[in-house]
Structure formats: C-alpha cells, structure tokens
Amino acid sequence: MMKVISLVNQKGGCGKTTTAVNLAYAFAKRGNRTLLIDLDPQAHATFSLGITPNLTTADLLEHVIENRPFNPKEFFVWRKDDLSLLPASIGLSALENTINRQNNKLEILTKMLMNIDAHFDYCIIDCPPNLGALTLNALVASSYSVVPLGICELSLRGVENLNSILSMLFEHRKKAPYILYLITQVDRRFRYSENFYNKVKEQFRDQLLSTAIRTNIHLREAAAFGKSVFEYRSDSRGAQDYKQLAQEIESITQRPSLVQLCLKGMGHNEVYVVGEFNEWRKHRNFQLKKVDDGTWSISLPLKRGTYRYKFIVDNEWINDPSNSLQENDAFGGKNSILFVR
Ligand SMILES: Nc1ncnc2c1ncn2[C@@H]1O[C@H](COP(=O)(O)OP(=O)(O)OP(=O)(O)O)[C@@H](O)[C@H]1O
Ligand SMILES: [Mg+2]
Missing domain, CATH: 3.40.50.300 (P-loop containing nucleotide triphosphate hydrolases)
Structure with missing residues (x-):
C-alpha cells in the first residue's frame, strides 16, 4: 500500500x-x-x-x-x-x-x-x-x-x-x-x-x-x-x-499499523489506555488526547496480534464502551479485545 x-x-x-x-x-x-x-x-x-x-x-x-x-x-x-x-x-x-x-x-x-x-x-x-x-x-x-x-x-x-x-x-x-x-x-x-x-x-x-x-x-x-x-x-x-x-x-x-482508540465522555480530566501492549502500566505515552469537548483519542502503533485492554478514566478502570468485543477479566470486570491485522 x-x-x-x-x-x-x-x-x-x-x-x-x-x-x-x-x-x-x-x-x-x-x-x-x-x-x-x-x-x-x-x-x-x-x-x-x-x-x-x-x-x-x-x-x-x-x-x-x-x-x-x-x-x-x-x-x-x-x-x-x-x-x-x-x-x-x-x-x-x-x-x-x-x-x-x-x-x-x-x-x-x-x-x-x-x-x-x-x-x-x-x-x-x-x-x-x-x-x-x-x-x-x-x-x-x-x-x-x-x-x-x-x-x-x-x-x-x-x-x-x-x-x-x-x-x-x-x-x-x-x-x-x-x-x-x-x-x-x-x-x-x-x-x-x-x-x-x-x-x-x-x-x-x-x-x-x-x-x-x-x-x-x-x-x-x-x-x-x-x-x-x-x-x-x-x-x-x-x-x-x-x-x-x-x-x-x-x-x-514501516512500524506496525496505527490503531486509533477513542473514548466519548465529557468531564474527564485524564484518560489512559493500558493493556497487553504496555504490560498494563499507566504511562504518559499512553495518555489519550482530548480532541474536542467530548472525545478522547490516541493512535497506537501495534504489531499484528490480539490485545486485551482497558481505559483508566481518572483512576477508574473501565472497558471500552464502543467495542463490543470483550471478555471477563480476573476481577469480575471486562477487558476489551483488539484484533490488529
Ligand atoms: N534548512 C534550510 N536552510 C537554509 N535555507 C532554507 C532551509 N529550509 C528552507 N530554506 C529556504 O527558506 C525559504 C522558505 O523555505 P520553503 O520554501 O521550503 O518554505 P515553505 O514552507 O514551503 O514556504 P511556503 O509556505 O511559501 O510554501 C526558501 O528560500 C528555502 O530555500
Ligand atoms: Mg512551499
């Protein structure tokens, strides 16, 4: 391409x-x-x-x-x-x-x-x-x-x-x-x-x-x-x-493909993404940017594969509401799942 x-x-x-x-x-x-x-x-x-x-x-x-x-x-x-x-x-x-x-x-x-x-x-x-x-x-x-x-x-x-x-x-x-x-x-x-x-x-x-x-x-x-x-x-x-x-x-x-993740939500102060691609660690490179009042977004360069992830919204861990692919995590909650081809 x-x-x-x-x-x-x-x-x-x-x-x-x-x-x-x-x-x-x-x-x-x-x-x-x-x-x-x-x-x-x-x-x-x-x-x-x-x-x-x-x-x-x-x-x-x-x-x-x-x-x-x-x-x-x-x-x-x-x-x-x-x-x-x-x-x-x-x-x-x-x-x-x-x-x-x-x-x-x-x-x-x-x-x-x-x-x-x-x-x-x-x-x-x-x-x-x-x-x-x-x-x-x-x-x-x-x-x-x-x-x-x-x-x-x-x-x-x-x-x-x-x-x-x-x-x-x-x-x-x-x-x-x-x-x-x-x-x-x-x-x-x-x-x-x-x-x-x-x-x-x-x-x-x-x-x-x-x-x-x-x-x-x-x-x-x-x-x-x-x-x-x-x-x-x-x-x-x-x-x-x-x-x-x-x-x-x-x-x-030539890096792996860029995957865009978004989260809708007014009134948040800080949003991060954590998952298998960053050992579930909250890091500033994985902080979402506010693109307008109601949308947060980040582009992640990811290799082919399957990844489980969550957002951290002002210290609260949530799954991605816009992604219907999810599975149970070990704590009674849900992880979102991402396929990168
Ligand atoms: N690193 C550089 N060293 C010396 N001169 C430079 C350098 N980069 C650009 N210039 C010179 O500065 C001028 C403006 O550069 P250039 O035309 O690339 O800018 P531009 O952003 O395309 O401008 P425009 O917005 O008008 O299209 C040109 O005369 C160019 O030769
Ligand atoms: Mg020019």
Whole structure:
C-alpha cells in the first residue's frame, strides 16, 4: 500500500517545500518508488526541481471531479528512477474554487490517489501555506503529516489552527493523519534555537522527529538551480540531514499499523489506555488526547496480534464502551479485545 505523507503548516516559509522535494528525492535514492505531488498554486516544488509543466495537478484533479477516465502516467514527470513529480501551476488556485463546490470536496485527492496506489511506495504532498480546500484534501488523503517548524514562535501558532482542523476532521470522519513535527532551519550557534528545541520537545514528545534540519545555504541554492540538494551538493549538511530524515520517517512508516482508540465522555480530566501492549502500566505515552469537548483519542502503533485492554478514566478502570468485543477479566470486570491485522 502506498504511504501518503503531506507537508503542512499554514505558516509560510517554514520549510514545507524544501522538505517535500528533498525528502522525496531521498526516499527514491533509498529505492522507494516515490511520487511528489505539488499541491501549491505557487508551484515552488515544481520550480525547485526546474520543471516547466505541461499537464499539472489541476488538470488531473479536474479529470477526477468530472469522472473522466485518465492514465496517471501521462501526468507524471519522471525525474529519475523511482521518482516522479506531479507538477503544479497557478491554475490550482482556480481549481480550489471548483473543489469547494463539490459534494465530496474533501475526497477529490483521495479518489485520485486510489487509482495510483499500486504504482508507488510513497507519495509526498507539498501543501500551500493555508488551511484551504487543497490542504484539507491532502490531510484527508494522508496517513502521516509532517509539520515543519522553522525556528519561530509563529510556526507554533500555525500548529494550533492545524490541530483544531484535525479535531474537526476527526469528528466527522473518525480518522486523521498521524502528525510528526520537524524542526527546520536550526542554527546551534544561537541560544534561541536550543530554547525553542526544548520547548517543542516538551510539547510534542514522541511526535517530534529526532532529526532536525540545520540551516544550510546549499538547500537554498539547490532550489534556485532547479535541483534537489542531492543533485547539487551531495556532501552538504542539507543532504546529510534529509538523508537521515528519510531513514527516520521510513522506519516510522514501516512500524506496525496505527490503531486509533477513542473514548466519548465529557468531564474527564485524564484518560489512559493500558493493556497487553504496555504490560498494563499507566504511562504518559499512553495518555489519550482530548480532541474536542467530548472525545478522547490516541493512535497506537501495534504489531499484528490480539490485545486485551482497558481505559483508566481518572483512576477508574473501565472497558471500552464502543467495542463490543470483550471478555471477563480476573476481577469480575471486562477487558476489551483488539484484533490488529
Ligand atoms: N534548512 C534550510 N536552510 C537554509 N535555507 C532554507 C532551509 N529550509 C528552507 N530554506 C529556504 O527558506 C525559504 C522558505 O523555505 P520553503 O520554501 O521550503 O518554505 P515553505 O514552507 O514551503 O514556504 P511556503 O509556505 O511559501 O510554501 C526558501 O528560500 C528555502 O530555500
Ligand atoms: Mg512551499
């Protein structure tokens, strides 16, 4: 199955496009069949790879909206073995209005990707710096979203808005991408970078990628020359960082499947999940997040198998009321049962 990863942050200039282009290139270098989709009307990813498009993302999505059959291969520009690009143009901004008029306006991109699932291992989507219909389509289609945080407080402000959008998506669809935060433009000579890092680590814990992208002029220059940093300066710090990032994300996406558990309930203060996957121990990594007033949720990466579990709601152990699969426990109560395939 193709793994879809979108680059999202409504804050401009935090490194979405630089990351999309170089991560896609690094994935392909590691032998993954990779598609980079430029979903930004500014078409920066397209320009950063020096491509003047003929057919674009907008043309392809138009086919999907009009239910016209298409041959995806006609739309892709092959960059090298294992890497192709679906380029953008300013035409995408007009298409955004068309998308907004559709009944299934959030699923247009998902529908397109279903047609090409067999052709690629990874699809990387570069989003525009807003939370409009294009970005929403990308969020709905993605299993993972990488949120680049340039070293600046404003990029954290973007994250708050993103989180409320994700809660809404989750409310309506019971599904949202797993978010990974990435620190970009790090300059360790400045104390501010370190303070920022500590603050972000505290806030995002395991969701913060351990690779950080350092400031590197070759990243900027490569884009100006229409090349990935690997083609421009393969020995640069930028190339090293993106190579390491690709390794890290690859191993995260190859982990066992993510299982989402939810609990409805107003007025709870703290909810944990305990079970056979964590030796029934209450641990902060297994604390559910409040996604809105009445819903608590957690994504667990679990290997195939069968697991018994319970929630701990403000110190009271309960079974999962939304799961009808349960069995008696040793204490006269019930355990919920989860099958992971
Ligand atoms: N690690 C880095 N070191 C040096 N320059 C960088 C780095 N990351 C990004 N840049 C430069 O910063 C600028 C903004 O980066 P980029 O275009 O990737 O951000 P973006 O989030 O895609 O912006 P937008 O929101 O406008 O799409 C670009 O000129 C890029 O070359
Ligand atoms: Mg960009």
